[in-house]
Structures are given as structure tokens and as C-alpha cells.
Amino acid sequence: MSSEEKLRNVEETTWLNKYVTEEDHIANRYIAHIAATIELQRKAKGYTQKELARRLEVSQVMVSRWENGDENFTIKTLAKLAIALEIDFFSPLENRVSHLLVAEGESNYNASKTV
Numbered sequence: 001m002s003s004e005e006k007l008r009n010v011e012e013t014t015w016l017n018k019y020v021t022e023e024d025h026i027a028n029r030y031i032a033h034i035a036a037t038i039e040l041q042r043k044a045k046g047y048t049q050k051e052l053a054r055r056l057e058v059s060q061v062m063v064s065r066w067e068n069g070d071e072n073f074t075i076k077t078l079a080k081l082a083i084a085l086e087i088d089f090f091s092p093l094e095n096r097v098s099h100l101l102v103a104e105g106e107s108n109y110n111a112s113k114t115v
Contacts, residue, residue, distance in 0.1 A: 034069075042067075042085065049064055
């Protein structure tokens, strides 16, 4: 499955499940974007999964899980990936506005508005 297909897949599947919270949907989108970025940048650098794994001192299976969106990322892992792939993971999020609306003791997280 191509990276573009992975991104479309997360949009098409998560809205079908009425039990997926807004937070889960947003998290799934971020994971899909990060996974696609890892795969695209790894290939652009000419690295195999095994080579990237060696550079990061992890298993090839872990790299595969990251690229498939099967593994959550810590900030430290993202930093290591950014260094190894010479990229900035935050640039796709630069134009995003995230804010917390609090009304009558309830919170409504809205991270889907763009500037």
C-alpha cells in the first residue's frame, strides 16, 4: 500500500466507526501522516528498512511497524527519526491551530481548524 493510500485509508475507515472519538480520529491522522513521511523520506534517502533500523539501533520490524502506523511514537523516537532522515516532523503542523474550548465545565478539543 502506498503512502498516499495509507493517508486516504485513515480518512475513509475512522469516520465509519461511530465509536472512534474525535481525539482518536485526530491521533490516527497524525500517525498516518508520520508513518507516510517516514516511508517516503526513507525511500528518498535510498535506505532500506534494515538500514534505517541499523542507524536507529532498532529492529527492522520496528521500522516496519512505524511505517504501517502500527506503533505509537514517543517524542524521542521522532527526534531520532528526524535526525536520521534529516527532516522536520513539525512542518506539516505549522499552519494548524489547536485550542481548548471550555464551556460549562466541559472541554471540546478542536484541532482541525487551519489558519
